[in-house]
Amino acid sequence: MSSENDEILKNEVHNFWNQSACGTFLVDKEKYTLEYFEDLEKLRYSMQPEIPIFAKFAESEGKKVLEVGVGAGTDFLQWVRSGAIAYGIDLTEEAIEHVKHRLNLYNLKAEQYAVADSEHLPFADNTFDIVYSWGVIHHTPDTQKALHEIVRVCKPNGTIKVMIYHRHSLLAYFFWIKHALLKFRPWKSISWILWNYMESKGTKAFTKKEVIKMLENQPVEIINIHPVLSYYDRLERFNKLFQIISKFASILLGGNKVGWELLIELQKK
């Protein structure tokens, strides 16, 4: 895609997430109140208990942490609470406003949070002990560039933790059934369906092989890249019948191997 098209798409991505920060549509409390933020937090970690296990917030005390794509700021709050020297960025003003209200409400302070683009991180090389990003860089037009930026700003021996969407996953297959098969256009690819129907326009999902390829020639050691089944693969939003179908499909297809969340852990060399 040309860089001009990339900028048009990025603008669409910005407008989509700026209307409503990630996950906030699930909460019906008044915006920016304590109840609103408490509900957001409870909901997030009950639906996705894998997040704190992966992030290991408590181990960040005294460390310089950058979160790329803070969204409504629930994970960002955990870095701050854990005593990290926390920096956060997001493409949208709405996300940064959420973080501002949230920290003020709990009387907490972060080092810095601002609107910025993951493809052009406004930090010097080798700045952070931990760079973390959950569910973000598959939305930006040049995911590889964003991944390389994350590597660039991480210190040697620092840790990188990124979740991106996994193409060979139950959720991607279910999306394809809904938007391709049931609409009598089975020739449409999973990538096309995700690009057009999954959250903001242009969303991508990757395989483990593609992630390894994006990391070629990067100064990193791959600690672990593996998918995990998520709340969304398990169809927990739907009735019992759908959940049973998902359970059978996951048993047949290898359990976590067909999870939607591809967890990437790297160490910078």
Ligand SMILES: C[S@@+](CC[C@H](N)C(=O)[O-])C[C@H]1O[C@@H](n2cnc3c(N)ncnc32)[C@H](O)[C@@H]1O
């Ligand atoms: C699915 S939400 C995830 C937010 C948060 N990490 C979470 O898990 O709730 C995607 C976020 O990525 C942000 N985003 C998309 N493209 C971005 C970019 N190029 N740079 C920074 N943030 C971006 C959006 O603004 C949105 O807040």
